[in-house]
Every structure is written in C-alpha cells, then in structure tokens.
C-alpha cells in the first residue's frame with residue numbers, strides 16, 4: 001500500500017503558465033503543469049507519481065476502450081482573497097469515487113492516496129488557480145481498466161490519475177429543458193448512481209435530439225413509468241413548490257448523489273425551506289405550475305453550481321418561468337459561493353484547506 005510519502009514528484013522544467021491568461025478561461029480546455037498517475041497491478045497500488053502533464057501511451061487492446069470500466073470525479077479548489085487554497089468537500093467525492101469503483105468491479109483507491117495525492121498535486125500547481133471572482137480549479141480524478149487483452153472480464157490492471165484544469169466563470173444562461181419521455185438515463189439496479197463514463201456516452205444521443213428541437217438539456221424521467229423526474233442532464237434538480245424545496249430521492253439508485261445537491265439541501269434548510277427528498281411526478285409539477293405555486297426550478301452541480309431553468313417542455317405543454325424575479329436560486333448560489341470563496345464562515349466544515 002502506498003503511503004503519501006511514497007508519491008514521487010518530477011517537476012516540469014518550464015511551466016506553461018507563462019503562456020496562458022487565466023482570466024475567463026473556458027471550462028475543461030487547459031490543464032496545469034502536472035498530473036498524478038498511479039498503477040494498480042498484482043492486487044496493489046504502485047508507482048505513484050506526480051509528473052509533467054503528458055500523453056499516455058496505451059495499447060489498442062486496452063480493456064477500458066472495449067468494455068468501459070472507467071469512472072471519474074469532479075471537484076473544485078478555490079483561492080480566497082488572502083490567497084489561501086481550499087478544496088470543496090473532497091472527502092465526499094472520495095467516497096463516491098470508491099462507490100463507483102465498487103459498482104464497476106474496480107479496485108478501491110486508498111483514502112490516503114486519493115486525498116494526499118490530490119492535495120500534493122493542487123499544492124504543486126496552486127499558481128494555476130485563478131483568484132478572480134467565479135474562477136476556480138477543476139480537479140478531475142479518474143480510473144480506468146488497463147489490461148491489454150480482449151476478453152470480457154474485470155481487468156487485473158488499472159490506472160488512477162488526477163488532472164487539474166483552471167476554469168473561469170461557467171456562464172450558464174437560463175436553460176430550456178425538454179422532458180424526455182422516450183430515452184432513459186438509468187434504471188433501478190443499474191449504474192445511475194455511479195460516475196461511470198458510459199453513463200455520459202449513453203446520454204448524448206437523447207441530449208442531441210433535444211438540442212435539435214431547440215432545447216439545452218433533457219430532464220430525465222424514471223425508466224418504468226416515464227413519470228417521475230430524475231435529473232437534468234448531468235445536474236441534480238430542485239423544484240420550489242410553495243414553501244417546499246423538492247428534489248428526487250436517492251433510494252432507487254438511479255440518481256447521482258451530487259455533493260452540490262447535498263450542500264443545497266443544507267443551505268436551503270438554513271434559508272427556511274422545508275426540503276423534501278421524494279418522488280415527484282411530472283403531473284404533480286404541472287399541477288403546481290397551473291396552481292401558480294411552482295416558483296423556481298434549477299439544477300445543481302460542481303461545474304455550474306446552480307443553473308436556472310426558464311422553460312420546461314413536456315409533450316405539448318410548455319411551462320415558462322420569469323427567472324429574473326427569482327429569489328431562492330440566486331440566494332442559494334450566493335451563499336454557496338460565499339462559503340467557497342471564504343467570504344462566509346464555513347460552518348459545516350466543507351472547505352478542506354491544502
């Protein structure tokens with residue numbers, strides 16, 4: 001087993017940072033100078049290395065490319081006004097990563113390797129973290145099977161990596177959402193709760209169809225009755241109905257348990273909402289809309305934090321919302337951001353100082 005002291009560091013000779021302007025940098029396009037790479041072989045993790053960001057040399061027979069044992073995480077680090085760096089709730093992502101690994105029959109990553117590897121990497125590349133408002137460092141841990149053999153079975157070898165991407169404000173205009181009745185994202189007993197790469201590939205066709213019709217994203221429904229709302233694209237979804245905030249429950253295993261979702265539940269309660277995790281049918285949503293008590297609908301996720309939904313289309317029925325006059329989602333976003341950028345007290349211990 002790898003102890004943190006066994007992570008070798010090889011530094012770049014010349015940082016690429018000089019060539020890059022970190023202001024308003026697009027999401028996911030630029031990567032920092034270094035990456036973490038670790039191998040799983042013979043039943044153990046070895047060769048833990050932080051080294052210059054570089055291409056991987058892979059065999060065409062690489063198992064992950066054929067059978068899809070591949071998982072990932074998305075986490076953000078923030079620099080406050082004093083220049084101190086903190087990562088938002090990384091331990092929750094660590095636990096979710098290993099839950100995904102278990103479901104995909106992949107090895108568990110030891111806590112110290114994940115947490116300390118990430119901390120060392122972020123520390124080494126901390127000059128890459130933009131300090132402007134709404135900027136951050138996106139952290140992408142991922143693991144894939146790396147056997148070089150074509151045969152359908154769990155791989156014996158795996159690679160675990162972490163790469164870092166500085167990111168500017170994630171400009172998210174209020175979205176038009178197509179309620180998807182035909183295609184489904186996840187089924188009970190399936191892998192919906194795992195951040196498994198295949199879930200995202202499997203969602204792209206339906207999303208592209210919705211885009212052709214002029215929508216930004218789909219709202220997924222349950223697989224049996226196509227009636228209960230699940231998630232909005234790759235975001236969890238919240239409905240403000242009367243004085244309640246309602247979000248789909250996690251029990252069926254079809255929904256990704258977002259860290260932002262969990263944080264939003266906590267903050268909404270602090271804002272005085274009665275938060276309910278339950279089953280919410282599209283009929284209930286339409287009834288609430290017609291009764292004039294469906295006040296706000298929004299998505300939550302690490303990349304965008306909170307995304308407002310200005311239109312929901314179900315069959316021939318369109319619900320529209322006056323997002324400019326919303327109070328809840330903008331306040332929720334402000335409160336979460338204040339914690340992340342160190343402008344409000346971190347009363348829940350969410351910020352992990354590096």
Ligand SMILES: *Cc1c(COP(=O)(O)O)cnc(C)c1O
Pocket residue numbers: 074195231233234235236256257258259260261300301302303
């Ligand atoms: C990552 C993800 C989310 C949001 O999770 P966060 O931890 O809040 O970033 C929601 N739904 C899906 C399908 C996701 O992949």
